[in-house]
Every structure is written in C-alpha cells, then in structure tokens.
Amino acid sequence: MNTQVESQSPIHTKKELQLQLQGLDVQFGAHFALTQIDLNVYAGERVAFVGANGSGKSTLLRVIHGVLPVSSGQVHWQPGVQQAMVFQRPHMLRTSVVNFVALALWLRDVPWRVAKEQAMHALHQVGLQDIAGRNAKTLSGGQQQRLAFARALAVHPQCMLLDEPTSSLDPHAKREVERIMEHWVTENSATLLFSSHNLGQVKRLATRVIYLENGRILADLPTEQFFHQPLEKSHPEAHLFLRGERV
Amino acid sequence: MSSLTDSVFAAIGLIAQQDPMLWRVVARSLWVSVWATAVAGVLGICFGAWLAVTRFYGRGALLTLINTLLALPSVVVGLVVYLLLSRSGPLGYLGWLFSLKAMVLAQSVLVFPVVAALTRQCVEDADRLHGEQLRSLGAGTGLRSMLLVWDERYVFLTIVITAFGRAVSEVGAVMVVGGNIEGFTRVMTTAIALETSKGDLPLALALGLVLLAVVLCLNILVAALKSWRLRVDGSTSDPLQKAWV
Numbered sequence: 066m067n068t069q070v071e072s073q074s075p076i077h078t079k080k081e082l083q084l085q086l087q088g089l090d091v092q093f094g095a096h097f098a099l100t101q102i103d104l105n106v107y108a109g110e111r112v113a114f115v116g117a118n119g120s121g122k123s124t125l126l127r128v129i130h131g132v133l134p135v136s137s138g139q140v141h142w143q144p145g146v147q148q149a150m151v152f153q154r155p156h157m158l159r160t161s162v163v164n165f166v167a168l169a170l171w172l173r174d175v176p177w178r179v180a181k182e183q184a185m186h187a188l189h190q191v192g193l194q195d196i197a198g199r200n201a202k203t204l205s206g207g208q209q210q211r212l213a214f215a216r217a218l219a220v221h222p223q224c225m226l227l228d229e230p231t232s233s234l235d236p237h238a239k240r241e242v243e244r245i246m247e248h249w250v251t252e253n254s255a256t257l258l259f260s261s262h263n264l265g266q267v268k269r270l271a272t273r274v275i276y277l278e279n280g281r282i283l284a285d286l287p288t289e290q291f292f293h294q295p296l297e298k299s300h301p302e303a304h305l306f307l308r309g310e311r312v
Numbered sequence: 313m314s315s316l317t318d319s320v321f322a323a324i325g326l327i328a329q330q331d332p333m334l335w336r337v338v339a340r341s342l343w344v345s346v347w348a349t350a351v352a353g354v355l356g357i358c359f360g361a362w363l364a365v366t367r368f369y370g371r372g373a374l375l376t377l378i379n380t381l382l383a384l385p386s387v388v389v390g391l392v393v394y395l396l397l398s399r400s401g402p403l404g405y406l407g408w409l410f411s412l413k414a415m416v417l418a419q420s421v422l423v424f425p426v427v428a429a430l431t432r433q434c435v436e437d438a439d440r441l442h443g444e445q446l447r448s449l450g451a452g453t454g455l456r457s458m459l460l461v462w463d464e465r466y467v468f469l470t471i472v473i474t475a476f477g478r479a480v481s482e483v484g485a486v487m488v489v490g491g492n493i494e495g496f497t498r499v500m501t502t503a504i505a506l507e508t509s510k511g512d513l514p515l516a517l518a519l520g521l522v523l524l525a526v527v528l529c530l531n532i533l534v535a536a537l538k539s540w541r542l543r544v545d546g547s548t549s550d551p552l553q554k555a556w557v
Contacts, residue, residue: 127444133444155445200544
C-alpha cells in the first residue's frame with residue numbers, strides 16, 4: 066500500500082512553514098505505531114487528526130510535542146516557535162490553581178513572583194481567576210481542562226497541540242473549552258493541531274483534516290473537501306470512517 | 313496464664329507510676345529511631361526517586377539488590393556496622409562504637425532499603441501516569457523526580473512511618489553496635505530482650521506495651537493526616553493513592 070499521501074490542503078505559498086515531519090517512524094517493540102509520516106504544517110493552520118482508536122493520533126501529537134522519541138525520521142520545528150500541549154486527561158498537581166500554572170513558567174526560567182502574575186493573567190483568559198487559590202485536584206473535569214489550557218496559554222505558544230481536549234467533558238463544558246480555544250486561536254492567529262473523535266468539533270475548528278489509520282496518513286484534505294466531497298474513490302478508507310465503518 | 317496477667321498489671325503499674333528508668337529507655341529508643349528514620353528517609357527518598365526516573369545499564373541489577381536488602385537481617389547489619397566502626401575498621405577513627413551514633417547509623421542502614429525501594433516503586437508508578445506531562449512542561453529528570461515526590465507526599469508519610477516501625481522494633485543491630493549499656497545505649501528492644509532473659513517480665517512487658525503504644529500513636533497520626541488530606545483535596549479517585557494510603 067502506498068503510504069505517501071499528497072497533501073491537498075490549501076496552498077501555503079505565502080505562509081511560513083512552522084513544522085516539518087519527514088519519514089517518521091515510531092515503533093513500540095515489534096509494533097509500528099506510526100509509519101513513514103511526512104507532514105508540513107504552516108503558521109496559522111488548524112489541523113485536525115482524525116481516525117479510529119489506535120490509529121496513531123495521540124502518538125503523533127506526542128512525537129510532535131517532543132515527549133515521545135522517534136524510531137526514525139525527523140521532527141523539525143522552525144527555530145523560535147513556542148509550542149505547548151494539552152493532554153486528554155490533564156494531571157492535576159497537588160497545589161493551588163495559580164501555582165499549577167505558574168510552575169510551567171517557572172520551569173521556563175521565569176522568576177516565581179513574575180510567574181504567578183503571568184499565571185493570574187492566563188487564568189483570566191479561561192475564566193478561572195476567582196478560584197486561583199483552590200486546590201487544583203478539587204476542580205471539575207471541565208475546570209481541569211480549562212486550567213490545563215491556561216497553563217498552555219501562559220507560555221505564549223505560537224502552536225498549540227491538543228489531544229482530544231474535550232473527550233471526557235459534558236456538553237456544556239465541551240462548548241466552554243471549545244469557545245476558549247477558538248477565541249484564543251483567532252485572537253493570536255496561532256497554529257492549532259488537535260486530535261478528536263468529535264467530527265462536529267473538527268468541522269467547527271479545523272481548516273485541514275488528516276485521517277490516520279494504523280499509524281499511516283491516508284488522507285490530508287481541507288476540511289470542506291473532507292466532509293463535503295465524495296471520497297469513495299480518492300480516499301476509500303476515510304470514506305468508510307466517515308460512514309462509521311472504521312471505528 | 314496468671315503470670316501473664318500479673319505481668320500485664322505490673323506493666324500498667326510501671327507505666328502509670330511514670331517509672332524514670334522506663335521512660336529514659338523509651339526516650340532513648342525514640343531518639344535513635346527518629347534520627348535513623350530521618351537520615352534514611354532523606355537519603356532513601358532522594359535515591360529511590362532518582363532511581364525511578366533514570367534509566368542506565370545495570371539498573372535492573374541495582375533494583376534486585378535493593379529489593380533483596382529489604383530482607384536484610386538486622387544482626388548482619390549490626391555486624392557490618394560493627395566491623396566498619398571497630399578500632400581497626402575504616403570508620404574506627406570516629407570512635408562511635410557502643411554509642412547512640414553507632415545505633416543511629418546501624419538503623420539507618422537497616423531502613424534505607426525500605427525507604428528507597430518503596431519510594432522507587434511509588435515514584436515510578438507516578439512517573440508512568442504523569443511523568444509525560446511534567447516532561448512536557450520542561451522538567452528534567454531530577455526536577456521531575458522531586459515534583460513527583462512532592463505530589464505524592466502523603467504516600468511518603470506512610471513510607472516513613474513504615475521505616476520508623478522497622479527501626480524502632482529491631483533489636484539485633486543496636487544490640488551489636490550499641491552494646492546494651494545501661495543508662496547509655498539501652499533502648500526498648502534491647503531492654504526487653506535483657507529483662508526477659510533475667511525473668512523480669514513486668515518491665516519487659518511494660519516496654520513492649522509502650523512500643524506498641526508508640527506504633528499505635530503513629531498509625532492514628534497517619535489516619536488523621538489521611539482524613540485531613542481527603543478533606544483538603546476532596547479526591548479519592550487516584551488508584552495509586554488509594555493503594556498506598
């Protein structure tokens with residue numbers, strides 16, 4: 066099977082290349098979690114990774130973020146690009162909400178006092194400023210996800226990576242987190258890379274959709290084309306996925 | 313049976329009368345074990361946490377060694393420390409043999425593997441669950457291990473209490489390196505052994521009851537802290553915490 070998929074995403078001649086993946090393989094023992102991934106991401110793009118469970122979405126985001134090593138190939142970020150990641154189930158440290166955010170800044174060599182001030186600003190952005198002194202462990206699922214988002218925002222990233230950021234939330238919390246994400250991306254013309262099982266969310270947020278199956282990219286299309294054009298012949302696997310036959 | 317009952321009543325009498333000899337032995341025993349637990353606690357937690365997050369050639373063998381040392385007989389520890397501290401030994405110049413310092417050293421050696429092994433397991437489990445998110449923030453190996461220790465700090469309370477229990481209840485090591493000298497290096501366990509051999513069962517039993525009471529108080533303290541923690545955190549969902557505390 067040919068694993069090289071030509072990107073049909075919008076032409077990026079004027080946009081700055083921000084991230085480049087070349088011939089990426091990730092192997093866990095004998096199992097290939099990702100195989101020959103080639104991908105270019107341009108500044109300001111909103112890229113959604115979709116696919117069934119185990120298709121490699123989360124692994125790909127972790128590799129891009131740099132917390133998972135590659136077996137072969139390269140991940141190349143343009144120099145100076147700040148990136149941050151929000152995990153599917155953010156782990157809350159046993160500390161206050163404001164300290165939880167400030168820690169991320171302190172680890173980037175920001176003095177603790179300044180880090181706390183900047184953390185408060187980030188909490189304002191996600192509407193958690195009133196509970197800054199509360200223990201992070203006591204927050205609800207939606208609040209925890211917003212807090213994780215605040216921590217990511219605090220480091221002023223140009224690119225945000227989100228691994229199924231709303232999958233464990235109720236509809237109200239889901240809408241709230243989505244609203245914050247969309248507002249931040251629009252305000253900052255930032256790049257967004259996210260994985261999701263929620264195709265409605267993908268439609269609302271993404272400008273480009275990448276379909277993964279068994280660790281390979283099998284479709285890379287603009288959102289409009291992915292959802293509204295017939296894919297039976299050009300991308301049969303993605304077509305079956307959209308029909309719910311690849312879950 | 314009646315002799316046991318008589319001994320129990322006599323022991324309660326000794327405790328109630330606040331027998332000075334009894335309380336001096338208890339105080340000495342607590343002093344030695346608290347210091348030993350503090351020394352082994354600090355070193356064991358640092359070493360165990362580091363071992364949990366680092367990977368190097370021979371790590372598996374080191375883990376096997378640490379786990380084997382959990383079953384280290386206290387008299388063997390006493391013997392090794394005795395040889396180290398004896399006049400011809402490498403640490404003989406310290407002049408610690410038959411002193412409380414020697415007893416602290418012996419108990420520290422005895423409980424260090426307990427703290428290190430339990431810490432390693434706890435931090436490694438936590439790292440498997442949350443380490444990636446700390447790496448994502450930019451925390452390197454050393455800082456990550458310390459953040460995980462801080463985050464799991466209530467579990468370490470249980471580990472330290474376990475280590476203290478092992479230290480305060482052992483007899484072999486302190487007997488060998490301390491010499492059980494009355495008024496100087498005699499502690500609860502060595503006094504119990506001596507008084508039993510002399511046939512003074514009430515005193516031996518009184519010391520045993522005090523030893524049990526100390527452990528009971530510690531357990532009450534841990535339970536109280538756990539209850540306070542649950543009120544503060546409002547979180548019982550972490551399976552790791554549930555398993556440990």
